[in-house]
Amino acid sequence: MTDAENVRLRAYDPDRDPRDLWDLKRGFELGLGTGTGDDDKRATYEAKLTEEYGERYLDWVFWCTKHDPRCVTVAAVEPDRTTADGANAEEGNADQANEDRTSEAETPALAGYVFVLPQQLAMIWDAAVLNEIYVRPEYRGTQIADDLMDAAVEFAADQDLPLDRLVLDVDRENDRAAAFYERHGFEHWGEMVARKLE
Template sequence: MTDATCRTYDHDADWPGLWELKAAFERELGSANESKAEAYDEKLTDDYRAGYRGWVGDCVSRDPDCITVVEDGDGLVGYVFVLPADFAYVWDAAVLNELFLAPAHRGSGLADDLLDRAVAHARGQRLPLDRLVLDVDPENERAARVYDRYGFESWGEMVAYDLDAA
């Protein structure tokens, strides 16, 4: 494995690599079971890609340091995305929206580097609650272990309602 470094995301230069990582992130989220896999894979349409790109651009225009990427000699291999403070009022706390590291780079300490950057960024946000929150699928044991090892603690439970339900 080559040396990898963390740096601030550049929307123009890094978008193609970020999209590849985002798609891998979504497919991995869906890998817990077949019905989930189908739903996550089906959402990765050209329209979703364009919408996500616009949303990321909006976030970066509001907060240029909200996304940190990990780059090695071959390109981007990971990222962490902390929502801009004006979006974070959803939970009145800093929100870690996404963290993803390519499988070949897991166990290398880079996840901790990304979390260090996310925490430092979140500390700079002025919000009602001095917390960095995220949701993690209980079936994603690997991610749960990373967050637990880093010091995240359970703070409630997210529930969801299926909008397609009768």
């Protein structure tokens, strides 16, 4: 497990975050395909994660954040600027500073994200919609997922909605996610059904 002390929540930045958000989105999708189904489901999720799909997804995120920048909140990993002896890396020698930059490059820029649809799309369910929440495996078990959920609930509560609810679609086979949502006060409210389009 990774220490989450150097992680802070902030709004998604469309200039610096797209590549890292796409990496997280891929993790989210692959987790759905791998953790909640058989080989066919995993293959279906993997197959859709093309470069074209990634561009369309990032365009969608850009459109949503233009309507409300708060709809995507990221957990940004801030580099640790201290050396082993507690001194600031910039005050140390050049070799130590270069070594610190190398280790920073190996650290992901984003530990996770939450995506709540902007109010303009609330009419889909007449409620706020939690589109996605994801935390990198190495950051799970920290406070990050809880902090992201708190940000989602706070943003949803600020929306002017016909129904005073935050809704999401969760795979009933995903026990870990179901327990997380239950801990945050979510209850079953209807059930989504789907059919394949031929």
